[in-house]
Amino acid sequence: MMPPRPDEEEMRAVIQGPGDVEWRYEMRRECQEILPGLLLGPFVVSKSLETLLQLKVTHIVCIRDVKEAFSVRPRFEGQFTYMVLDVEDNEEQNLIRVFPAAKQFIDTALASGGRVLVHCNGGISLSPAFVVMFTMQYYQISWEDALHLVQNRRYCISPNGGFLTQIKEYEAIYRANLAVASYPTTGTRSVSRRKREDEDDDEDYREDDRKRPLVSNEPERTHDPDAMET
Template sequence: MALAAPQPPWVPAQPPGGMHIQEWKYEMRREAQLIIPGVYLGPFQASTNLNKLETLGITHILCLRDSMEARLIFPRFPTEFKYLTLDVADSGAQNIITIFPQCRQFIDEAINCGGSVLVHCNSGIATAPAIVMGYLMDKFAWDYTVALSYVQSKRYCVSPSSAPLSIPDTAQFEIQLREYATIAAAQHAYASGPMSPSVAEHKRAWDGEGDVPTGSKRRQAAFDMDMDDD
């Protein structure tokens, strides 16, 4: 089922059809918010209320957690919902671009079957929003600024760049998402015509067919080292 791109707000304070900043209340960060039809975003706490999940029409749950959180964050209702649980470091050291395809497939599965998916991490502030933003960028060819503005208009507390300051700036989620915007643009451009050399370079790199573009090599090297240690 094809999704029509919702109209993104350019000013998060006054998103068309969304909430104004003054309407956001602190306690709402503990709840899940509807981002687009069929896709909810929230913290782990939102995945623990069975009645609420059923009321929202949730059929799938994408659970993103740090491996150290596995004892606390895990599928609570495995017989009621379909889960995809991924161990993802809640920091910029994690290469989130590599898990976008798997997450996108799971989200699409929920939507295509007429259901809804809850995407959550521990706090619903950095990791899960980054995945949802990547999904929107891929689906609607949005850049980072538009995707962030739109998601913040639905869940104002999100901040993909809130990774620990000890992580190098080049490894922050925000940097990865900005680079993924180029990849998403490459995919859309490929469907409509030839790509520019710079866009094609990014796509080949992240497809594993070439060198990672300048500015991404340190992060890719770190990711490869992590994979070798597993």
């Protein structure tokens, strides 16, 4: 379940992030908390059991280029819940098709009180694209605000051009889904129900007509025994 969306002023503060953080180059080898319970970083973080336990990580989304599968892989499957996504780290990769499964995994983990680390190899392009899309929908904000929010916590991110295009496209997709979900359906169902009931009534009426005997309006004729048969 998503938390209540902050008001405009609060949302501005969330996007700006902590102002007292001085970014250092070596911090790219660490992970950062993007929103409550969701961390973003490089693969090297996922190899340190001590770090993962210290961060209280419970779930890990391992996003890797298929060529990296031999090295970028789960290391502690008995201690954390993993999701592994094999994709290609290039501008042609369709992230929008892969994202819903990752979102569901993260949603379920956060709803249960878990803490999720999302990582790729370097934590620069591939995994940040997923986290930007998740953040956009989580706070129901624009793609620009979501990108700035993530960048203001992990300064080194830089999704490639193809990923950035898909991030922009995803804003329209999630907003359309929100509009459909919020569309009132009660009235539509009531109208449909009434229409079906009216049709049933009409059908009953037609059935009664078929069963009703034909009645002649002509006066009943009496038989005249003296009349000639023709």
